Amino acid sequence: MNDPQAVIVGLRKMLVVKERESADLQDRVQELTAQLQAHRAPAAVRATSNDPRLITVDDALVLQEVGIYEYHHPLENAESYKQALADLRADVRQAVKTSEAIVVAKKFSFNNSLAEGRRLTSDLSKLMLRAYNAEADNCVRTIRAGNLDTAKQRLDKAAKDIEKLGAAMQMSVSPGYHALRTKELELTADYMMKAQEEREAAREERERLREERKVEQELAAERERLEKEQAHYRAVLQRLSTSGQDTRDIEEQLVRIADAIAQNDFRAANIRAGYVYVISNIGAFGPGVVKIGLTRRLEPLDRVRELGGASVPFPFDVHAVYFSDDAVTLENELHKEFGARRLNHANLRREFFFATPEDVRQVLAKKVGNLLDYNDSPEATQYFQSKHYWPASG
Structure with missing residues (x-):
């Protein structure tokens, strides 16, 4: 004891x-x-x-x-x-x-x-x-x-x-x-x-709201630009009509502007419409990783350029940008298709997948039909220019 x-x-x-x-x-x-x-x-x-x-x-x-x-x-x-x-x-x-x-x-x-x-x-x-x-x-x-x-x-x-x-x-x-x-x-x-x-959810919600505000501002600015252009052509049409000149070109321009305004208004009203994009960054993530995302921006490449900012060493390469009236559903279907290949299984809001651009192209083609513009090979200019100067790996 x-x-x-x-x-x-x-x-x-x-x-x-x-x-x-x-x-x-x-x-x-x-x-x-x-x-x-x-x-x-x-x-x-x-x-x-x-x-x-x-x-x-x-x-x-x-x-x-x-x-x-x-x-x-x-x-x-x-x-x-x-x-x-x-x-x-x-x-x-x-x-x-x-x-x-x-x-x-x-x-x-x-x-x-x-x-x-x-x-x-x-x-x-x-x-x-x-x-x-x-x-x-x-x-x-x-x-x-x-x-x-x-x-x-x-x-x-x-x-x-x-x-x-x-x-x-x-x-x-x-x-x-x-x-x-x-x-x-x-x-x-x-x-x-x-x-x-x-x-993390609050940070992503703030990012989503910033993105939504940018979309609203872009669409409002585009609506204002189109209305000014429409007013200009209407004034020209009135002058030409008064003088008895040919107005067919002006009328065609007014039809084009009216279509653009209708499309802009549709984008503003339909929050599910937007662009699904497929991008990669071989210098940051390697050759077998893509990001499948969605943006409602008027110019979708602006969003891609933002993603390739100071947080990654090289800009992203764009493989596809596809507009859809229901881009939300299309993006979700692609994420589900490649769900088992996610890089981050703990946070499903991270949209990176172990897949090649060709893998995504085949799935996307089955869902939306023939893709007229799709780039399988990344350009990665800065990456290839820089790789020569990297220290030799052990």
């Missing part, structure tokens, strides 16, 4: 270690990251080991293991998770106040005294709780959606280590308290993921 004094010494050592870990957390993370990058192959071997004592801490490996994140406690929005966390932490504080966090033997005696035993177990329970909470707080501070399982393993290990140290006096972390702190980890990970999704 363990000596109580040795248990105290062991717990104090454990607490010092945990508190030092908390104080030096950022340094430890950087150090571990550097070590893992230097020893990636051994880390991959350890990640596949069945030894329960080994805990994978490489976030890249962990993310590959878990796949798409699944919520442990599905709630409506980030604010709901924030409130749930506040309620849970109130339960944690209550468990500590009512001494329900640590299981303590009722009849442990020290120096043949039950009173001394109660004082000793009371002091040890506080020390155990501080050590356990230090590890739990570390796990909460370092939690990310991808390393939740790792954090739970660390917390389970801390509870088991404390149980071993307290075995002589039948002391351990309460299962109920451990469940509360485990749930705290899950809710924290859920909250972070939901908050990230909401930030």
